[in-house]
Amino acid sequence: MAKRTKNSGLVYSTESGRICPGCGRPVGDCQCKKRQQAAVEGDGKVRISLSTKGRKGKGMTLVTGLALPPGELKALAKELKQKCGTGGTVKQGVIEIQGDRRELLKELLRDQL
Numbered sequence: 001m002a003k004r005t006k007n008s009g010l011v012y013s014t015e016s017g018r019i020c021p022g023c024g025r026p027v028g029d030c031q032c033k034k035r036q037q038a039a040v041e042g043d044g045k046v047r048i049s050l051s052t053k054g055r056k057g058k059g060m061t062l063v064t065g066l067a068l069p070p071g072e073l074k075a076l077a078k079e080l081k082q083k084c085g086t087g088g089t090v091k092q093g094v095i096e097i098q099g100d101r102r103e104l105l106k107e108l109l110r111d112q113l
């Protein structure tokens, strides 16, 4: 019986004791998730870009590369949303702010850039 884990999408067999391709450890001792939780998806090089995909041309500003733990990332996203007066979300270490807010975000994130 193969089982698909909710978080990683990793498929493994309970019988074979497969090795995780991500970290090279037995699946039961996989470090990938832990690594993600420790969070630092970003390399500390913050980038601000505009994505128009799926937003009917309205666009959404992406802030990537922030080397922050999830809690702080969320707090920062909240602050940015408030300052931009718009909605947004955090997805896999990327802050998404609705609309083209690149100029404002550059100002707001100047200390981190």
Ligand SMILES: [Zn+2]
Residues within 6 Å of the ligand: 020, 021, 022, 023, 024, 025, 030, 031, 032, 033
């Ligand atoms: Zn792994």
